[in-house]
Amino acid sequence: MFEIVFSKRANETFDLIQLQLLERWGTASVIKFEQRTMLVLEAISNSPFMYQSIEIDSEVRKAIIHKNCSLFYRINGQKIVLLFFWDNRQDPMF
DSSP states (O other): OOEEEEOHHHHHHHHHHHHHHHHHHOHHHHHHHHHHHHHHHHHHHHOTTSSOEETTEEEEEEEEEETTEEEEEEEETTEEEEEEEEETTSSOOO
16 A cells, blocks of 8 residues: 655645535535545555546646545556546636
């Protein structure tokens, strides 16, 4: 298993998405988001190459947590560094 490490930006974007969910849809939505995130993190920890790398940087991978949210991460030795969470409803990043 690979160790999961949250970057500062990953922590910030995770918190922002949780806050947005709480304000729009309440506590139950936040709990579902956290549960889905934990499942994805567990899968990445066991099989870090399971998600596809992005076109502009082959070292960065994109995991879909929900149709509205993705997680970007990098494999660094035996660690998975979570780079940031992204609300897919925002303007496209690439």
